[in-house]
Amino acid sequence: MNFKTTLIATVLLGISGQAMAADEPIKPIKPVQSINLGQVELGKKLYFDPRLSKSGFISCNSCHNLSMGGTDNLKTSIGHNWQQGPINAPTVLNSSLNVAQF
Numbered sequence: 001m002n003f004k005t006t007l008i009a010t011v012l013l014g015i016s017g018q019a020m021a022a023d024e025p026i027k028p029i030k031p032v033q034s035i036n037l038g039q040v041e042l043g044k045k046l047y048f049d050p051r052l053s054k055s056g057f058i059s060c061n062s063c064h065n066l067s068m069g070g071t072d073n074l075k076t077s078i079g080h081n082w083q084q085g086p087i088n089a090p091t092v093l094n095s096s097l098n099v100a101q102f
Helices: 002-022 037-047
Strands: none
């Protein structure tokens, strides 16, 4: 009886583990096929260019600071004319894998 109970418990655990793995929302990342170095360099220039902002003083990196994990570590971000925004700056790390940002 003890062997039978152990066997049934093992089978049930195995089945439940497979069911949980099938429902996993995070899928493995596909490897990058090719990298266009020209596009990478252009993206880097645009990301750090403050001339794209309304004031001419704020770049993407101002709020999404790559040296701070892709964010500004503030409760709510500061924007144009030192106005406090309604939300914080989400990290940009791995943002290319997001389906939607907001």
